[in-house]
Amino acid sequence: EDQVTQSPEALRLQEGESSSLNCSYTVSGLRGLFWYRQDPGKGPEFLFTLYSAGEEKEKERLKATLTKKESFLHITAPKPEDSATYLCAHLTQGGSEKLVFGKGTKLTVNP
Amino acid sequence: EAGVVQSPRYKIIEKKQPVAFWCNPISGHNTLYWYRQNLGQGPELLIRYENEEAVDDSQLPKDRFSAERLKGVDSTLKIQPAELGDSAVYLCASSFRTSGSETQYFGPGTRLLVL
Numbered sequence: 474e475d476q477v478t479q480s481p482e483a484l485r486l487q488e489g490e491s492s493s494l495n496c497s498y499t500v501s502g503l504r505g506l507f508w509y510r511q512d513p514g515k516g517p518e519f520l521f522t523l524y525s526a527g528e529e530k531e532k533e534r535l536k537a538t539l540t541k542k543e544s545f546l547h548i549t550a551p552k553p554e555d556s557a558t559y560l561c562a563h564l565t566q567g568g569s570e571k572l573v574f575g576k577g578t579k580l581t582v583n584p
Numbered sequence: 585e586a587g588v589v590q591s592p593r594y595k596i597i598e599k600k601q602p603v604a605f606w607c608n609p610i611s612g613h614n615t616l617y618w619y620r621q622n623l624g625q626g627p628e629l630l631i632r633y634e635n636e637e638a639v640d641d642s643q644l645p646k647d648r649f650s651a652e653r654l655k656g657v658d659s660t661l662k663i664q665p666a667e668l669g670d671s672a673v674y675l676c677a678s679s680f681r682t683s684g685s686e687t688q689y690f691g692p693g694t695r696l697l698v699l
Contacts, residue, residue, distance in 0.1 A: 507687070516588070516626065518676050521618055539697075555618035569641065571617075572688060574626025 475500045479561050479575035481540075486582050489550050494578045496561030497543040506544050507572060508537050513556045520559075551582045569582040586610070588691030590676050596697045602664035606692045609657065609678030615657060616653060617688060618661050619675040627675050627690075666698045678698065 480495045498506065505524055509517035519525045521530045523539040530537050534555065536547045544558055563573040589608040597603050609616050615634050619627035630649065632640040635656040646652065648667070653659040664668055673693040679686040 478680055507688075514692075514695075516692045519689060522687060564627065566696075571629040571632065572627070574628070576624065576626055 474556070475573050476566055477482065477561055477563055477573055477575035479559075479578050481578060482576065483557055483579045484581070486548075486551055486580070488552055488582055488584050491549045491551070492545070494546040494559055494580070495543060495563075496546070496575060498561075500565070501541075502565055503565050504566060506539055507562045507564070508544070509560040509562065511560055511577065517560055541574050548580070551580075552582050553582045554583045556580055561584075588676055588678055588689055589594075591692055592675075592681075592694055594695045594697075596699065598664055599668055599698050600665040602662065603696060604660055604662045605674050605676075605696075607659045607661070607676030607691060609676070610689055613678035613680050614656065615679045615681040615686070616659050617677040617679075618659070619677060619690075620652060620675040621675055621693070623672075629663070631648055644690040646671060663696075666696075668698050671696055671698045 476499045478494040478497045481482040492530040505522050507522050510520055511517045521537040525542045527541050534549050538545045560574055560577045565571050593605050617631040617632050620630055621627040631644045631651050633653045649663055651661045673695050675690050675693045676687040677690045679688045
């Protein structure tokens, strides 16, 4: 069964303290690995899509990387406005195309 | 460009009452999704439309949930009758489906509380 597991469940950082969030997945064939950011009371906001091992994408202080079994979201010198829940998802194979999400990592960046 | 629009944003109802949610996708997006997100969980797909056709409704509890997408644009998700366990955030997403892995863009969601 396709699964996505995110760790840690929650992470507290001081402003400027870099860290990484992990997303491990078990899927027979990866069609895409997606990262979303979700603020309280809002819908998920698209960040990145990764398709193959070794691929990397960056946006401001965020960089997403992908291996054959996991993806990392690296946060460099975070600011309080980076506080949010970060969701990872993969797109299933075959006719039933849907995003399978992890439970997310709740990131809090203290000033 | 306007994003996915959903209404209402919040809804509080008594159990056994009906409720309906409305979604307007991003202009030009032919695929529309309804997800349900419980507290502390990631979204889970309820139904997917390609144009007017529901191509995946395997996760939709059909005894009480129904959905429609008339004219392949707006969509409505209905629950009748609502149960306490239906309290959740109902998210609508849309994408432009091509042969590859398309990106899904989400609306703000409707927060449902069933008392």
